[in-house]
Amino acid sequence: MKTVYVDNNATTKVAPEVLEAMLPYFSEFYGNPxxxxxxxxxxxxxxxxxxxKVANFLGADxxxxxxxxxxxxxxxxxxxxxxxxxxxxxxxxxxxxxxxxIGNVCTYLSRKGYRITELSVDHEGRLDLDELRESVTExxxxxxxxxxxxxxxxxxxxxxxxxxxxxxxxxFHTDAVQAAGKIPLHMKKSKIDMLSISGHKLHAPxxxxxxxxxxxxxxxxxxxxxxxxxxRRGGTENVPYIIGLGKACELAKEHLDDxxxxxxxxxxxxxxxxxxxxxxxxxxxxRVHRLPNTLSVSFEYVEGESILLLLSDLGICASSGxxxxxxxxxxxxxxxxxxxxxxxxxxxxxxSLSVYxxxxxxxxxxxxxxxxxxxxxxxxxxxKDYLKSQGKR
Amino acid sequence: xxDYTEKVKDHFLNxxxxxxxxxxxxxxxxGSLACGDAxxxxxxxxxxxxIKDVKFKTFxxxxxxxxxxxxxxxxxxKTLEEAEKVTNQDIAKYLGxxxxxxxxxxxxxxxxxxxxxxxxxxxxxxxxxxxIICKCFGITDKEIERAIRENxxxxxxxxxxxxxxxxxxxxxxxxxxxxxxKVRKEMEKEAPPPKPExxxxxxIQKIKLIEETLGREIIPALKADGGDLELIDIDGNKVYVxxxxxxxxxxxxxxxxKQYVExxxxxxxxxxxxxxxxxx
Numbered sequence: 001m002k003t004v005y006v007d008n009n010a011t012t013k014v015a016p017e018v019l020e021a022m023l024p025y026f027s028e029f030y031g032n033p034x035x036x037x038x039x040x041x042x043x044x045x046x047x048x049x050x051x052x053k054v055a056n057f058l059g060a061d062x063x064x065x066x067x068x069x070x071x072x073x074x075x076x077x078x079x080x081x082x083x084x085x086x087x088x089x090x091x092x093x094x095x096x097x098x099x100x101x102i103g104n105v106c107t108y109l110s111r112k113g114y115r116i117t118e119l120s121v122d123h124e125g126r127l128d129l130d131e132l133r134e135s136v137t138e139x140x141x142x143x144x145x146x147x148x149x150x151x152x153x154x155x156x157x158x159x160x161x162x163x164x165x166x167x168x169x170x171x172f173h174t175d176a177v178q179a180a181g182k183i184p185l186h187m188k189k190s191k192i193d194m195l196s197i198s199g200h201k202l203h204a205p206x207x208x209x210x211x212x213x214x215x216x217x218x219x220x221x222x223x224x225x226x227x228x229x230x231x232r233r234g235g236t237e238n239v240p241y242i243i244g245l246g247k248a249c250e251l252a253k254e255h256l257d258d259x260x261x262x263x264x265x266x267x268x269x270x271x272x273x274x275x276x277x278x279x280x281x282x283x284x285x286x287r288v289h290r291l292p293n294t295l296s297v298s299f300e301y302v303e304g305e306s307i308l309l310l311l312s313d314l315g316i317c318a319s320s321g322x323x324x325x326x327x328x329x330x331x332x333x334x335x336x337x338x339x340x341x342x343x344x345x346x347x348x349x350x351x352s353l354s355v356y357x358x359x360x361x362x363x364x365x366x367x368x369x370x371x372x373x374x375x376x377x378x379x380x381x382x383x384k385d386y387l388k389s390q391g392k393r
Numbered sequence: 394x395x396d397y398t399e400k401v402k403d404h405f406l407n408x409x410x411x412x413x414x415x416x417x418x419x420x421x422x423x424g425s426l427a428c429g430d431a432x433x434x435x436x437x438x439x440x441x442x443x444i445k446d447v448k449f450k451t452f453x454x455x456x457x458x459x460x461x462x463x464x465x466x467x468x469x470x471k472t473l474e475e476a477e478k479v480t481n482q483d484i485a486k487y488l489g490x491x492x493x494x495x496x497x498x499x500x501x502x503x504x505x506x507x508x509x510x511x512x513x514x515x516x517x518x519x520x521x522x523x524x525i526i527c528k529c530f531g532i533t534d535k536e537i538e539r540a541i542r543e544n545x546x547x548x549x550x551x552x553x554x555x556x557x558x559x560x561x562x563x564x565x566x567x568x569x570x571x572x573x574x575k576v577r578k579e580m581e582k583e584a585p586p587p588k589p590e591x592x593x594x595x596x597i598q599k600i601k602l603i604e605e606t607l608g609r610e611i612i613p614a615l616k617a618d619g620g621d622l623e624l625i626d627i628d629g630n631k632v633y634v635x636x637x638x639x640x641x642x643x644x645x646x647x648x649x650x651k652q653y654v655e656x657x658x659x660x661x662x663x664x665x666x667x668x669x670x671x672x673x
Binding site for chain 2: 301302303304305306309310313322330331342343346378379380381382384
């Protein structure tokens with residue numbers, strides 16, 4: 001069976017060039033970068049090179065790059081490491097649509113007595129910047145707002161948000177896990193204090209992340225240990241993965257144009273055909289300010305898990321914000337925060353593309369999706385009710 | 394990815410008896426679009442008042458569709474009296490089991506069947522004397538009680554898996570806990586649990602069991618009286634505990650310990666347990 005992988009916001013294929021770059025560091029060059037001898041020293045040189053590549057990708061200085069184990073660690077470290085540096089500040093601002101790597105840290109902090117402001121979004125997933133302006137106070141220790149939403153691909157106006165926050169002198173962090181590699185990021189042209197990225201979302205393996213920390217930002221290490229990462233993150237460097245991430249960032253920079261032209265065109269093609277061929281289909285989120293690779297659509301009167309499993313049966317890998325896929329009973333917090341009507345929220349499907357996808361694959365999806373939705377609508381009691389209400393039968 | 398059995402996959406990919414019956418003898422519907430799953434069940438009786446034809450329409454996930462399909466296969470050819478006895482466990486068993494988180498799909502099947510039978514008999518589903526416990530999903534105390542009894546549920550999480558109650562805003566969790574406690578007490582009275590035979594434990598099993606028993610049977614009761622108890626150490630069959638709160642300066646604590654804690658631990662862990670109090 002052929003596999004059509006369109007779940008790249010969940011994880012991506014490791015680029016062959018990345019794997020190749022990593023392999024020698026499992027076997028031949030196994031030295032510890034901290035060692036005094038040549039054997040460790042030659043590895044340290046490669047780690048430094050990788051750091052430069054990541055810095056170059058982010059438009060940052062290599063000294064501002066801290067390697068972590070994943071995006072979740074970067075997010076945790078940013079929040080806890082900042083608040084720890086400002087013990088008197090007991091207020092944090094975030095949004096209602098963050099990834100759990102932010103959301104659950106905020107829930108934890110709220111239990112610890114912090115005041116948490118969760119900014120709301122409108123029906124297209126957009127923030128109200130006036131709500132942000134009104135929420136910032138003297139005691140705000142950190143504002144953390146995602147760059148791009150993982151479920152809908154909606155992009156927040158991060159630079160504008162950052163202006164508002166920096167005017168008040170408050171540290172600003174952004175979870176850019178979904179944005180990195182899909183839209184240009186340039187830290188030297190920005191005032192973002194901290195930014196998280198994750199390797200496996202941009203064709204590096206799982207198990208490596210980065211926290212960018214702008215020079216001069218107050219930060220207490222979250223992972224305490226040795227002097228690695230200039231004392232900002234203890235633990236022996238994950239050398240092969242760091243080298244892999246360096247290569248992946250190099251490639252991501254090269255592919256950025258392709259991502260925003262060819263991949264975007266594929267996504268738009270998929271969206272256009274789905275909307276044309278399947279009635280009662282809605283696109284979730286702001287279609288203008290959106291990642292070039294992401295399409296979240298809802299099919300009314302059917303349930304997402306059923307769609308996913310029928311797609312999966314044909315080798316098509318996507319994901320859903322429906323309740324049943326997550327094991328919880330309510331649709332995703334993102335769709336709920338957006339107020340997506342319940343006729344549609346349970347039937348949401350996310351297609352997320354990468355540079356490895358082709359037009360043939362889009363055609364394969366477009367060919368097979370309409371009969372799947374039709375089959376499930378034929379089983380669904382509400383579809384016929386709906387048709388009746390429309391006087392169509 | 395859910396660990397569905399081959400039978401679930403089969404009934405999902407090739408559901409049996411999908412559709413509607415034009416002039417059914419009975420029709421039942423449970424769930425809603427808002428809840429994320431719903432089942433509409435139709436049946437027609439034939440000779441000897443046996444179910445001759447049965448059809449369904451379902452909105453929901455793979456296990457909801459498979460459970461509906463399985464239900465129709467199970468009840469075909471049965472009399473209503475026989476069909477009434479079908480439980481959600483029967484549906485799950487027919488499918489070779491369901492993931493626990495998905496058991497509510499089998500409960501939905503059973504409820505739709507009951508609704509359809511009541512519809513045939515011209516009864517309104519009895520709606521008196523119930524209280525909506527879970528406002529997010531509209532689940533009543535009666536439904537929760539029944540799921541606890543039929544499936545031997547013990548935790549709020551399990552109740553959510555089987556009925557969906559408590560799966561939304563979570564505000565009803567204390568109420569669900571109270572129902573579990575009430576129903577389990579009733580169940581114990583009806584059929585007291587068999588005395589556990591003297592078992593051979595590993596040390597780790599014993600320690601775990603002691604901790605569980607303290608947490609479940611003993612500490613809540615002490616807390617209700619403003620006291621508390623801390624497990625200090627376990628050495629063989631000797632269990633060292635310290636009393637906290639009101640209990641720690643209660644002159645009758647010696648009695649509390651010997652009679653209450655020891656009895657409970659002997660009942661649930663081992664006849665040989667001896668409890669010692671550690672004084673600060």
